[in-house]
Amino acid sequence: MASAKTGRSDPARTLALLWRGKEPAARGPKPGLGVDRIVAAAVELADEEGLAAVSMRKVAERLGVGAMSLYTYVPGKDELLNLMVDAVLAEADRPADFTGTWREGLELHARADRAVALRHPWLVGLSTPGLMLMGPGETARAEFAMRAVSDIGLTPREMADVVNMVDGYVRGVAQISADIGATNRETDVGYEDWWAQATPMLERFIQQSRYPALYGVWAAGAFETPPEEGFEFGLQRVLDGIEAWIDGRTAVPG
Amino acid sequence: MASAKTGRSDPARTLALLWRGKEPAARGPKPGLGVDRIVAAAVELADEEGLAAVSMRKVAERLGVGAMSLYTYVPGKDELLNLMVDAVLAEADRPADFTGTWREGLELHARADRAVALRHPWLVGLSTPGLMLMGPGETARAEFAMRAVSDIGLTPREMADVVNMVDGYVRGVAQISADIGATNRETDVGYEDWWAQATPMLERFIQQSRYPALYGVWAAGAFETPPEEGFEFGLQRVLDGIEAWIDGRTAVPG
DNA sequence: CTAAACTGAGTACGCCGTACGGAGATCGGC
DNA sequence: GCCGATCTCCGTACGGCGTACTCAGTTTAG
Incomplete structure (x- = not known):
């Protein structure tokens, strides 16, 4: 590393x-x-x-x-x-004239970030400037995300929390994917090949008796394809969680 | 960096x-x-x-x-x-005899990871071995998480996706926090001090007219305290999203 | 025309990871 | 008891890194 x-x-x-x-x-x-x-x-x-x-x-x-x-x-x-x-x-295109629900906006925001992370795998290896050193690219990102969650009755702090949560999810998953990609690149073998090659070695250490739950998931082949496909699944769950919270929240005072 | x-x-x-x-x-x-x-x-x-x-x-x-x-x-x-x-x-303590709901289990799993990340801020700067190079610590982590989502009717692949989603969220947010911590350490000023110091400079570039939504959130002071407190908020939303999905899923075939 | 201001770069210093090879310690086999 | 095999430890050295310092050359304001 x-x-x-x-x-x-x-x-x-x-x-x-x-x-x-x-x-x-x-x-x-x-x-x-x-x-x-x-x-x-x-x-x-x-x-x-x-x-x-x-x-x-x-x-x-x-x-x-x-x-x-x-x-x-x-x-x-x-x-x-x-x-x-x-x-x-700054490469990601977030249309300036976007109009849509907060959920569509955050989806677009998340996918734009993910596209950048896939195109530049080294990105997730760098610390974010975050709010500490905002340049035009980071600022445009933040503006788009904040605009998406405007006008739905959240406090500024809640808006920041919601956006931070989505950003965090995207970053974390992207980093996990990038690690796998980096390993593949360095060892010149694909994910499946690597997996097939490493299996006998892993079998020696990860025995069914000691790690039954993990072993079961593993033996069922759940790790045999890269986790990238899980991105959309997780994103929808994250947005579901936000939606449920918003609904519950606006229901009470309304 | x-x-x-x-x-x-x-x-x-x-x-x-x-x-x-x-x-x-x-x-x-x-x-x-x-x-x-x-x-x-x-x-x-x-x-x-x-x-x-x-x-x-x-x-x-x-x-x-x-x-x-x-x-x-x-x-x-x-x-x-x-x-x-x-x-x-391997430092994180995940009780081997844990019994509880999947949600309690994933909460414990997420908080354990976060505690480690806060204790060792350098961790998030390193790529995870992930499943590629699992040692005892990583394996124990995965076993605990998989055990938490066992016996609730998920396919192995779904279990992996759910765990990956929680892990991704925790990692992403931890990385954002760690960046801020690192900036503070290197510049020898606290978050609030830094913010006060950087504000006039940021004002020059992030004008209200160009970034109204972001400016509003910022001017309201939503960034004046570190985002660490948002961790629990986001975690609960993530778990809500998973819960809603599980409920909807088991309702259909049941 | 002169002088100030700037660009471009050679040299050098102190770090880094680590290849190589050798000195000394230890033990199995006789 | 001894010898050779095998291991630990590490000094030296090489190539690469970020960058401080310095200076030559170029351009323009006055």
Whole structure:
């Protein structure tokens, strides 16, 4: 594994960077690069070779430039990772003119996030900036979600809780899927192949006598296909839970 | 940020390591260390200084030993990280003699995971071995959860989906909380302080006119306390969703 | 035209994971 | 009791990393 932290150092600088708040500057030579090109190159690199392959030298090489040139535009690697997260979050299309029920809105929100996570498996390996370092992508996400749960009589805090719950579910499941995907990529075997290969070894340790419930589920083949299909199932259950709560809630005071 | 991948190289070797399947070996000098002591030292280090501080050299130093000595017991850093994950997962106490409803069982399961995640914030930054590389800790977790949803008429696949959904929710929310905790630790300011400090900067970018829904929730102060309190709320909604589905399901064929 | 301001990058430092090989300890077989 | 096999421990070294420092070269304001 490798782990990633995001958002250290000066928050003001990072926020300005996220929102591209920089006047073009006179006096010097014209910039040959730019934050956008650097971030795009880093995202490509991560998509193709994984997060571990993203180093300042490799990103620079991809741009035909010396490693240290990147530091003209980006304070450091942490900030670059932050920018990458916000950039791919902005990819998801959440129609600005969306009108629909809160449930349809949250469904769209959740699926958009999931699509991004599947397209960029390295995303879930990075800590979210969350509300701490909101860039345009993260902000657009949040705005869409909040709009979906507006006008149904929730307090602001309840709105935040509901959205956080859906976000949490999507992130957690995406991370589990991404782990499996990463394992497959690294070992060059598919999920089924890996499973077939690992079964004899697992049999040695996970005996029916010690883990009867797990063994039963396992022996029935419930783990033989990747859990991705369970995403929609879980999403609907999450939304059902919210719906029941909303119904119960509006019924009381109404 | 830093990201972590887990479970590369030889799965058989790693599995054997996770289950400590090693005969004590005659012939050589008595081992001075041991997998358990190495893992414990690494976990301590991660708890105290964060995941980024976990290097082979630092772990070895903490044990009063040369860096390369660790490789006698552990094939590499990836495997050590895997062992750390399984070790802390095993910490959670899930009573073996638990009897209760499926809902009580899943609640206990979810809270146990959350307690571990709060005690070891670095955990969520690591990919889960998941089902790919199950050690004793992960297996005990899964067994408890599966037992909780046994005997309520679910198919094995449905059991797996339900458990995966709860696990996903807990993981996702824990990761969001951990990110905030990490930001606080690194910047040496509390959540409220950070928020107060960042507000003027955010005001510049997140204008009411462009993000009315988000702005409203934000201006109402819904983000001024950490979202940890929302965990129980979301958990209950998740369980409500499952309950509604189970009721609807058993009602039809019954 | 000059000087200020900026871009771009070479060099270097201190970390990291870990391959390699050797020194010393320990024990089975004789 | 001894020897060789086998094990533990670890010093050295290599290639890669993030990035501090420094300086050369370019562009424009005045």
